[in-house]
Amino acid sequence: MRITNRMMTNNMLSNINKNKLNVSKLEEQYSTGKKIQKPSDDPIVTVRALKLRTNLTELEQYFEKNIPDAVSWMDVTESTLTTINEILRQINTDCVQGASDSLTATDRASIVQNLVEMKNQIYQEGNANYAGRYVFSGYKTDSPLTFMEDVKHLRYDITESFSGNQIQMISRVSGSYVLSDYDNPGEDFETPPQMENTYRLSLSYDRLENITIDSIRFTKPVPGEESEEQIPFTDIQTVSAYQPDAYKPGLPPGINFIYETGEIILHESIYEELRTADYIELSYTKTNFDKGELKPEHYFNCVMTDSNKPEQPPINYTKVKQEIQYEVNYNQRLTINTEGSDAISHKIGRDIDDILKSVDDVIQTESKIAEVKKRLEDINLTDDQILRYEKMLEQLETELVLNKEVMQYTFARGITSSNQEQDRVNVAIADLGSRQFRLRLTENRLSSQRVDFKELLSKNEDVDIVDTIINFNAAQMIYNSSLSAASRVVQNSLLDFL
Numbered sequence: 001m002r003i004t005n006r007m008m009t010n011n012m013l014s015n016i017n018k019n020k021l022n023v024s025k026l027e028e029q030y031s032t033g034k035k036i037q038k039p040s041d042d043p044i045v046t047v048r049a050l051k052l053r054t055n056l057t058e059l060e061q062y063f064e065k066n067i068p069d070a071v072s073w074m075d076v077t078e079s080t081l082t083t084i085n086e087i088l089r090q091i092n093t094d095c096v097q098g099a100s101d102s103l104t105a106t107d108r109a110s111i112v113q114n115l116v117e118m119k120n121q122i123y124q125e126g127n128a129n130y131a132g133r134y135v136f137s138g139y140k141t142d143s144p145l146t147f148m149e150d151v152k153h154l155r156y157d158i159t160e161s162f163s164g165n166q167i168q169m170i171s172r173v174s175g176s177y178v179l180s181d182y183d184n185p186g187e188d189f190e191t192p193p194q195m196e197n198t199y200r201l202s203l204s205y206d207r208l209e210n211i212t213i214d215s216i217r218f219t220k221p222v223p224g225e226e227s228e229e230q231i232p233f234t235d236i237q238t239v240s241a242y243q244p245d246a247y248k249p250g251l252p253p254g255i256n257f258i259y260e261t262g263e264i265i266l267h268e269s270i271y272e273e274l275r276t277a278d279y280i281e282l283s284y285t286k287t288n289f290d291k292g293e294l295k296p297e298h299y300f301n302c303v304m305t306d307s308n309k310p311e312q313p314p315i316n317y318t319k320v321k322q323e324i325q326y327e328v329n330y331n332q333r334l335t336i337n338t339e340g341s342d343a344i345s346h347k348i349g350r351d352i353d354d355i356l357k358s359v360d361d362v363i364q365t366e367s368k369i370a371e372v373k374k375r376l377e378d379i380n381l382t383d384d385q386i387l388r389y390e391k392m393l394e395q396l397e398t399e400l401v402l403n404k405e406v407m408q409y410t411f412a413r414g415i416t417s418s419n420q421e422q423d424r425v426n427v428a429i430a431d432l433g434s435r436q437f438r439l440r441l442t443e444n445r446l447s448s449q450r451v452d453f454k455e456l457l458s459k460n461e462d463v464d465i466v467d468t469i470i471n472f473n474a475a476q477m478i479y480n481s482s483l484s485a486a487s488r489v490v491q492n493s494l495l496d497f498l
Helices: 005-032 043-098 105-125 179-183 268-274 347-376 383-461 465-489
Strands: 154-162 168-174 194-202 216-221 228-233 237-239 255-258 263-266 279-286 301-306 315-317 325-329 332-335
Touching: 005 465, 043 105, 043 325, 043 347, 043 383, 105 347, 168 383, 179 347, 179 383, 194 268, 194 383, 263 268, 325 383, 332 383, 347 383
Parallel strands: 237 255
Antiparallel strands: 154 279, 154 301, 168 194, 194 263, 216 228, 216 279, 255 263, 301 315, 325 332
């Protein structure tokens, strides 16, 4: 085969171009630190790089955004629950102190004032928020747990449920005397005040105005069957707390609804009927909310009507579990919120209101006794007047003993209630802690995966700089050698052979 100069020249130029291309490729790898500069350089590396970059982006979304946001939310929740638990512990201590019979009226008033402030603080803690979102309001993160100001224009039709074991036995003093009874000729002060026990269901709200409860629905197991029996009570008497027989329901059905205090007073026979009930349902209406009261929509099935917006239809709220979940890993979601209804209840506030009333009753009785004793110091009193005041004083002292007994009972109930509320909060804290632990484990795993994916991405895309420098120097030497060889080959021409 005859080799012409043109063939040699073409081969020489082709080899020089290949060597130059190799030098250029290694120079780009050396300059950028990457194996490929465009997808066509190596499709396999390109596809693998795209998958790894997608996975790494998702990991960084979880690790750098979702998890830190979840951790912050849960830290705010934990801090608030811990504060509430500490307040409940102090309430328990004050109730233990208040149960002592050696306290003066001033001491008891001071304790009650502290209890009221701590009750308000518990409900205020329920408005804790993270980045403008209320953490205890479920999905309604733009709505605080309590009313932030007095509200008069909202009406709530509330459906509240109980179980039979929530019916309380309470004590009340009946037959109390007032100072004006002295001027009543028909009053002989012969009948002493008496302690009366009755049964009560306490609604979550008081000051319900003169609203009638139409019926009480309840279900109870049917012996020997799996079904439940539904029974309504419809004959309910709506009474005022100022009526003398408010806490003395009549014969069966014997149910009094005291609208000012939100209490359902039951005759003993009705209590026996209801105490084994699994589910007791009551519906009532509440308006005129004070600042700091818990919003019904976070706790109950209810219908809200706004009198300031008559064109707006009523809003129905259904109480369901509202779990805010964050995606913290591939196909892994974690609930980050704790609902207010799981940690903060109306009960502690209602029990503190009972304590306040019982202490007020003792203070008022002590005030009446002091006034009678002051009147007895009048030297112008006749023997009959003195005898009448002494009889009145005797009955008032009996009333004082009974009221102190009721007060100690309500303080004891406050001790039990605060312990129960602490248990509720501790359960919420424990549940939150378990979720925080899971979140930390996920965070640690993502941190490790993030490092692994970065290493894989680096191995797939990045060149070994040492090898690249060696290869570049070798390619450059080969390129220079090819140029030198080419200069020798093209020196001869046809004239050299003629």
